[in-house]
Structures are given as structure tokens and as C-alpha cells.
Amino acid sequence: MSSNGTSFLEKVLSIVKDERSEEVPLIRFVHPKELEAKLDLDVTEGVNDKQLEERVNEILHYSVKTHKTTFRNQLFCAPDPYGLAGAWITEAFNTSQYTFEVAPAFTLIELKILDHVLKLFGIPNGDGIFAPGGSIAIMYGIVAARFKKFPEIKSKGMKSLPEMVIFTSEDSHYSITKAAHWLGFGTDQVRRIPVNSKGQMIIQKLDESIRNDLDMGRCPIFVNGMAGTTVLGSIDDIEAVADVCQKYGIWMHVDACWGGSLMMSPKYRTKLKGIERANSISWNPHKMMGAPFQCSMILIDEKGLLHKANSAAANYLFQQDKFYDVSYDTGDKSVQCGRKIDAFKLWVMWKARGDLGLGQLADRTMATAEFCLKTVANRPGFKLVSDELQCPNICFWYIPKFMRDKEQDKQWWECMHKVTPKIKELLVLSSRLMVSYTPLRLHKNFFRIAFQFHPAVDEPHIIDMLRAIEESGETITMCMLENTP
Numbered sequence: 001m002s003s004n005g006t007s008f009l010e011k012v013l014s015i016v017k018d019e020r021s022e023e024v025p026l027i028r029f030v031h032p033k034e035l036e037a038k039l040d041l042d043v044t045e046g047v048n049d050k051q052l053e054e055r056v057n058e059i060l061h062y063s064v065k066t067h068k069t070t071f072r073n074q075l076f077c078a079p080d081p082y083g084l085a086g087a088w089i090t091e092a093f094n095t096s097q098y099t100f101e102v103a104p105a106f107t108l109i110e111l112k113i114l115d116h117v118l119k120l121f122g123i124p125n126g127d128g129i130f131a132p133g134g135s136i137a138i139m140y141g142i143v144a145a146r147f148k149k150f151p152e153i154k155s156k157g158m159k160s161l162p163e164m165v166i167f168t169s170e171d172s173h174y175s176i177t178k179a180a181h182w183l184g185f186g187t188d189q190v191r192r193i194p195v196n197s198k199g200q201m202i203i204q205k206l207d208e209s210i211r212n213d214l215d216m217g218r219c220p221i222f223v224n225g226m227a228g229t230t231v232l233g234s235i236d237d238i239e240a241v242a243d244v245c246q247k248y249g250i251w252m253h254v255d256a257c258w259g260g261s262l263m264m265s266p267k268y269r270t271k272l273k274g275i276e277r278a279n280s281i282s283w284n285p286h287k288m289m290g291a292p293f294q295c296s297m298i299l300i301d302e303k304g305l306l307h308k309a310n311s312a313a314a315n316y317l318f319q320q321d322k323f324y325d326v327s328y329d330t331g332d333k334s335v336q337c338g339r340k341i342d343a344f345k346l347w348v349m350w351k352a353r354g355d356l357g358l359g360q361l362a363d364r365t366m367a368t369a370e371f372c373l374k375t376v377a378n379r380p381g382f383k384l385v386s387d388e389l390q391c392p393n394i395c396f397w398y399i400p401k402f403m404r405d406k407e408q409d410k411q412w413w414e415c416m417h418k419v420t421p422k423i424k425e426l427l428v429l430s431s432r433l434m435v436s437y438t439p440l441r442l443h444k445n446f447f448r449i450a451f452q453f454h455p456a457v458d459e460p461h462i463i464d465m466l467r468a469i470e471e472s473g474e475t476i477t478m479c480m481l482e483n484t485p
């Protein structure tokens with residue numbers, strides 16, 4: 001049996017340190033059934049601390065080392081060390097963010113950080129709350145928009161309301177579709193507006209689509225503009241989206257889950273110009289900025305609306321006759337009851353680095369991405385999907401040598417569609433690089449490398465990544481050609 005756990009707890013830092021050391025590979029990939037057979041996962045019998053340490057080491061042995069420069073697979077990244085310290089502290093102090101009573105200083109921290117962020121995004125008189133991820137933050141935006149237009153929704157539900165429609169960019173995140181389902185609109189009520197070659201919503205199409213729904217007697221309730229799409233990192237013309245929303249009187253949301261971190265940089269925040277006209281904004285510091293999972297927020301331009309839309313006034317938690325100022329019990333703004341202290345880790349990072357330090361990290365991230373873009377553009381065998389840097393996403397195909405002088409017809413692209421995942425497979429199996437791939441609209445499978453505030457990625461790292469893709473590309477095509485009858 002295990003001891004009471006305190007001595008095990010003291011070892012945790014060194015266990016984590018060992019498994020995050022320089023020599024440890026990025027990934028030791030093993031297929032699911034095989035991995036299950038290797039790990040002792042059954043919890044029926046207790047083990048002693050020594051055995052527990054061995055089991056934990058085994059688990060970490062097979063875990064992805066997301067803090068490495070070669071982890072380019074996702075939009076999240078290595079945690080900011082200050083943020084990680086903050087996350088560990090809040091885990092240790094295990095409390096909930098709903099009342100001042102159980103989270104006094106953490107409550108003030110959430111309010112302070114939100115106030116600072118609201119000012120940064122240009123809606124100083126707004127309100128906000130931390131949410132468990134961007135998908136939920138977007139749902140908060142939709143719920144607020146619907147409540148603002150039809151406050152009776154809260155008691156009467158949807159039955160007496162007109163048919164409502166949501167508008168979003170074709171390249172936006174799938175969470176909008178999920179929200180339409182969860183919130184009872186139905187996924188057919190989402191209009192996916194076509195984008196241009198840079199992945200930005202075509203404003204004229206947005207206008208036409210809204211007009212069409214109005215003509216059909218439907219009620220446009222929510223327009224989502226993008227500040228950093230998941231794949232291309234595209235930023236919509238936010239001013240133009242705001243003009244359309246203003247013209248028709250529709251709630252404007254900006255999904256800045258990915259690109260919102262550019263607001264940290266005086267140089268790059270101009271890319272998001274117009275965001276201060278939004279009614280709601282979703283932002284995930286757990287993506288580009290490196291706040292540990294999860295750290296996400298919804299910002300709303302109207303104070304009090306979140307509370308009105310979401311409150312249930314539970315007597316056993318939010319008693320109005322408490323002995324302190326109950327306006328500091330912020331939990332009734334939330335759809336959750338118990339809520340993690342997500343603001344503190346962000347506060348620790350921000351307090352340590354200040355606006356200036358975080359701005360410098362944003363600038364460094366964009367400079368790295370710019371170098372990668374230029375290198376990819378000029379390197380034989382690489383072909384960019386889009387040559388404009390909006391967010392730090394670089395999307396490209398690697399064309400193996402045997403395909404280079406062939407006509408890029410349908411068959412050629414079908415081959416490319418298969419080559420990209422094969423290269424990825426070899427990169428993972430050899431632990432050289434984890435990089436994402438995807439098809440997009442008419443584009444066949446291509447790679448996406450994203451850059452974030454952490455870790456620092458230097459020019460030689462980028463050359464190494466591209467070399468790993470080239471070498472894997474040539475190896476797999478040799479195998480493919482050898483196996484072709």
C-alpha cells in the first residue's frame with residue numbers, strides 16, 4: 001500500500017525534471033493496444049511509493065514531450081515556466097473560483113487580470129470570466145447574444161422565439177457547429193461564409209447571407225469574425241465585419257482564441273484592428289502564449305450581462321446575507337459550479353514578465369515564423385499554401401523529388417494527399433518532429449507548423465525541422481516506389 005502520499009509528492013519535481021531532460025526523445029510512439037500491454041494501469045491493488053514512482057515513470061516515458069522545439073503538432077506549446085509554477089500552486093491550494101469566501105485573493109486576481117485584458121482589447125467597461133476552453137468561451141458569447149436579444153429565453157426556452165441563425169467564416173473552428181447543436185439552434189442554422197485565398201471571410205458574402213436570411217424571415221443572432229483561424233492563422237477584416245454587424249444590428253463575436261495573443265505586441269496588435277468594436281471576444285492564453293492548460297476567457301462589452309444571462313442564485317452558495325461584499329462572489333456569472341483557478345497561472349506569468357516582456361515574446365514568435373515562411377518559400381521542394389504571415393502559422397506541402405517535374409494534375413494531387421500523412425508517420429516514428437497536417441477546402445493534405453511564445457525556436461531548429469521533413473519525404477517515396485508494381 002502507498003504511504004499517505006506526502007513523501008511521494010516531494011519526489012514529483014525530480015520525476016518531472018528527469019523526464020523533461022534534454023536527452024529524452026520527443027515521443028516513443030507505441031500503438032494503443034501495445035502500449036496498454038506495456039503499462040500497469042489497473043488500480044484494483046494498491047502499490048507502495050517506490051512501485052508507484054516506477055509506474056509514473058513508465059507513463060511519462062511514453063508521454064509526448066510537448067516542451068521541446070520539435071513539438072509543432074498543435075496550437076498549444078511548452079508551458080511558460082512561470083505559468084507552470086502558478087498552475088502547480090493552484091493545484092496545491094485546491095479551491096474553487098466561485099466565492100470570495102473560499103478563494104479571496106484568487107477572486108481579486110481573476111478580476112484584476114480580466115480588467116487588464118479588457119483594457120488591452122479596447123473594451124474597458126466590459127466584463128468577462130475564465131472558461132474551460134475556447135469552445136465553451138464561444139458558447140458563452142452565443143448565450144449572451146441570445147439573452148441580450150431575447151431575455152425571455154432564460155425562463156421560456158426557445159419555443160416562442162423566431163428561427164435564429166449564426167454566421168461564421170468557412171475556416172472557423174468546429175466549436176461553432178458544436179455550440180449550435182448544444183445550445184439548441186441546430187447545426188443547419190450555421191452559415192459558413194466563404195473565404196478568400198488568404199482564408200479571410202469575404203465580407204460581401206457575409207452581407208448577402210445575412211440579407212438572404214432576413215428576407216426569409218429568420219433572425220440573424222451572432223456573427224463570428226476570426227482573429228487567427230486554426231489552420232492558416234487567417235485574420236478577418238474585423239473593421240469590415242463590425243460594419244456589417246452594425247448595419248444589421250447583430251451581435252459581433254471575435255474568435256481570438258489563437259490570434260488574441262498578438263494583442264500583447266504593439267507592433268502586431270494592429271492586425272486585429274476593430275476588435276474593440278466586438279460585443280464578445282474569446283481568447284485562449286493556453287495556445288500561443290503558453291499558459292498551461294487550461295486558460296481561456298470570454299470578454300463581453302457590457303457589464304452585468306454575463307451575470308443576468310447565467311445566474312441561478314443558488315441560496316446555499318451565493319447567500320445575499322453574507323458578512324462581506326457579495327458582489328465579489330463571481331461564480332454565478334458562470335455556467336459551472338466548481339471552477340478551477342485558471343487566472344492565477346496567467347497572473348504569475350504576467351506579473352513576472354509585464355506587458356513589455358510578453359510583448360517581446362509575441363514579437364520573437366512572429367520573427368521566428370517570418371524566418372520559417374521565407375525559408376520555406378525559397379527551399380527547393382517546398383510549396384507554400386499561403387505566402388502571407390497573419391498569425392505564426394506556416395502551411396506548406398513538401399514535394400518529393402520524383403514528383404517535382406510532373407504535371408500537377410488531379411492524380412498528382414491525390415498522390416500528394418497520401419504522401420503528406422506518410423511523411424508525418426515517419427517523423428513521429430523516428431521521433432524527429434511532430435507536425436500537424438490537414439486538408440483544407442480544395443487543398444489536399446498539407447503541413448502546418450505553428451509557433452508560440454515557448455520554447456524559443458532558433459533558425460537552426462527550423463532548418464533541422466525542414467531537413468527532417470525532406471529526409472522523411474525522400475525515404476517514404478523510395479519505399480512507395482519500391483512497392484509499386
Ligand SMILES: Cc1ncc(COP(=O)(O)O)c(C=O)c1O
Binds near residue numbers: 132136228
Ligand atoms: C481558432 C480556434 N478557436 C477556438 C478553439 C477552441 O478552443 P479549445 O480547444 O480551448 O476549446 C480552437 C482550438 O484549437 C481554435 O483553434
